[in-house]
Amino acid sequence: MSARRLEPAVIAGVMSREAANFRTYWKGTTFSSVLEPIVYLLAFGVGVGSTLVKGVGSLSYVQFVGTGMVATAVIFSSALPAMFGTFVKERFQNTYDAILAAPVDVEELVTAEMLWIGIRAGFYGCFPLLVAMGFGLDPSFGMLLVPIFAFVTALAFAAFGIAVAASVQKIDQFNYVTTLFVTPLFLVAGTFFPIDRLPQGLRVAANFNPLYQLVELVRAAAFGFEATDLIRFAGLLAFAIVLWRIAVRRMTSRLID
Amino acid sequence: MTILPEPAPPLAAISVRGAIKRFGPITAVDGLDLEVPEGICLGLLGPNGAGKSTTMRLLTGQAIADAGEIHVFEHVLPGDSKAARAQMGVVPQLDNLDVDVTVEDNLAIFARLYRVPSVRDAVERGLALARLTDRRRDAVNELSGGMRRRLLLARGLINKPRLLLLDEPTVGLDPQIRTELWTLIDGLRTEGTTILMSTHYIEEAERLADEVAVMARGKVIARGRPSELIAEHAGRETAEVYGPPDRLAEVRALAESEGLVVRPAGPAIAIVGCEASANGVIPDDAIRRAATLEDVFVRLTGEEAE
Numbered sequence: 001m002s003a004r005r006l007e008p009a010v011i012a013g014v015m016s017r018e019a020a021n022f023r024t025y026w027k028g029t030t031f032s033s034v035l036e037p038i039v040y041l042l043a044f045g046v047g048v049g050s051t052l053v054k055g056v057g058s059l060s061y062v063q064f065v066g067t068g069m070v071a072t073a074v075i076f077s078s079a080l081p082a083m084f085g086t087f088v089k090e091r092f093q094n095t096y097d098a099i100l101a102a103p104v105d106v107e108e109l110v111t112a113e114m115l116w117i118g119i120r121a122g123f124y125g126c127f128p129l130l131v132a133m134g135f136g137l138d139p140s141f142g143m144l145l146v147p148i149f150a151f152v153t154a155l156a157f158a159a160f161g162i163a164v165a166a167s168v169q170k171i172d173q174f175n176y177v178t179t180l181f182v183t184p185l186f187l188v189a190g191t192f193f194p195i196d197r198l199p200q201g202l203r204v205a206a207n208f209n210p211l212y213q214l215v216e217l218v219r220a221a222a223f224g225f226e227a228t229d230l231i232r233f234a235g236l237l238a239f240a241i242v243l244w245r246i247a248v249r250r251m252t253s254r255l256i257d
Numbered sequence: 258m259t260i261l262p263e264p265a266p267p268l269a270a271i272s273v274r275g276a277i278k279r280f281g282p283i284t285a286v287d288g289l290d291l292e293v294p295e296g297i298c299l300g301l302l303g304p305n306g307a308g309k310s311t312t313m314r315l316l317t318g319q320a321i322a323d324a325g326e327i328h329v330f331e332h333v334l335p336g337d338s339k340a341a342r343a344q345m346g347v348v349p350q351l352d353n354l355d356v357d358v359t360v361e362d363n364l365a366i367f368a369r370l371y372r373v374p375s376v377r378d379a380v381e382r383g384l385a386l387a388r389l390t391d392r393r394r395d396a397v398n399e400l401s402g403g404m405r406r407r408l409l410l411a412r413g414l415i416n417k418p419r420l421l422l423l424d425e426p427t428v429g430l431d432p433q434i435r436t437e438l439w440t441l442i443d444g445l446r447t448e449g450t451t452i453l454m455s456t457h458y459i460e461e462a463e464r465l466a467d468e469v470a471v472m473a474r475g476k477v478i479a480r481g482r483p484s485e486l487i488a489e490h491a492g493r494e495t496a497e498v499y500g501p502p503d504r505l506a507e508v509r510a511l512a513e514s515e516g517l518v519v520r521p522a523g524p525a526i527a528i529v530g531c532e533a534s535a536n537g538v539i540p541d542d543a544i545r546r547a548a549t550l551e552d553v554f555v556r557l558t559g560e561e562a563e
Contacts, residue, residue, distance in 0.1 A: 012369065013370040093353060097319070102370040257321070
């Protein structure tokens with residue numbers, strides 16, 4: 001009898017391992033997830049907003065940065081934990097050796113890791129929005145969809161991080177990835193300045209930045225949706241699925257001799 | 258007259274035929290044939306680099322053979338390796354427990370991965386086996402080395418496996434903890450669990466294994482019960498000769514000229530199968546002792562035993 005692919009019970013089992021570990025370090029993660037947006041909003045929203053920039057379009061600068069920072073929280077709580085966590089579990093803790101000796105396939109392992117990071121980042125990704133409310137952002141019903149947008153984007157960046165971790169030989173090679181990919185993606189996402197004022201080439205490039213699409217979706221959730229937002233969401237979903245398959249392939253080649 | 262069909266041979270727990278596994282220019286497993294009937298403990302004895310750990314990884318589907326056939330019970334690997342793993346337990350050479358997580362959570366996670374019907378019962382059973390019931394809520398990094406090893410064994414048994422793979426189960430442990438683990442493993446063997454145990458400790462193989470397969474350069478070069486292997490490859494007696502290096506070299510040369518196998522044994526040399534020697538080859542002050550599996554191991558692999 002062949003075991004079926006992607007058994008939910010197995011995926012839940014792998015996620016339960018993450019949850020058990022998370023119980024040992026959740027306080028630090030929560031602390032930084034709350035404090036970081038406060039610091040950013042004080043520095044950018046209040047500091048820059050009251051001295052250099054009054055607002056962007058119809059939004060105050062605090063509203064602009066507060067909604068944009070969801071994307072920053074998502075990439076930093078998905079891509080980086082996926083990169084470092086996967087590498088450490090694979091190379092130093094031999095965790096994946098233990099899991100794959102049980103009836104678990106690489107595909108299930110990667111899927112579970114992505115889902116766990118997606119859920120976590122979907123949750124923590126909302127913190128900047130909550131903090132921004134403390135700085136005067138009005139709540140709206142559309143914001144209830146933000147965890148879903150953050151979750152899907154985090155899935156993609158978790159898969160990206162896993163694929164990167166399965167491709168590097170040394171942990172310091174992550175420096176290239178953060179400098180060349182992560183930092184530019186989060187800076188040119190429309191978080192701190194509007195994309196439409198950039199030169200045309202950069203403006204077109206920014207449209208291919210999934211974080212920019214997330215920023216636009218979050219702002220739409222806060223200030224009103226448009227039809228194009230469905231396309232943005234479908235694009236993020238497709239991006240997550242493509243990166244999921246790449247991550248599974250990279251991890252299979254890394255973990256199975 | 259009714260002709261009754263011949264009874265089917267008992268199903269082997271493991272059947273490996275002609276398995277080859279290469280890592281670039283290195284052939285780790287080189288035409289391995291290995292049959293492990295149900296209910297026995299087979300010791301896979303071999304020096305470092307003999308291919309023992311790669312063999313274990315082939316059996317769990319964590320390595321894919323370049324050639325050959327591998328069956329675990331009725332499952333054909335690697336295609337059906339997930340179903341095969343559901344019937345196996347694995348105790349790895351390296352401690353890969355979740356160190357920040359509690360003892361009981363470490364067991365519960367694996368109970369879920371194996372989809373055991375009652376996670377709670379499995380955890381209680383594991384705690385009792387590892388004798389860690391009173392430490393259940395402690396993080397693993399608060400346990401001693403021996404406790405961690407017992408927990409690792411209990412984790413490998415969480416699904417009551419039909420087949421247990423033990424990869425160097427006591428490597429790096431002090432003698433007291435090693436003996437403690439041997440008692441646990443011996444208990445499993447008595448209960449009928451099929452065990453494949455790789456080791457490079459001779460004493461471990463002698464103490465636990467019903468049969469021993471000696472591996473070298475990626476294949477099994479000898480197999481049998483320890484007593485059979487000793488009789489076949491080391492004869493009845495071994496003579497140990499002590500003395501200064503010049504004298505040992507002289508005795509060695511003489512013994513080898515008579516066709517005897519001589520190996521270093523710490524500060525001495527050991528002349529294997531010395532009962533077959535002609536008069537005068539074995540010095541009068543040599544210490545004669547019964548041949549051991551260590552003599553077989555060194556003779557067959559050319560490596561010093563531990």
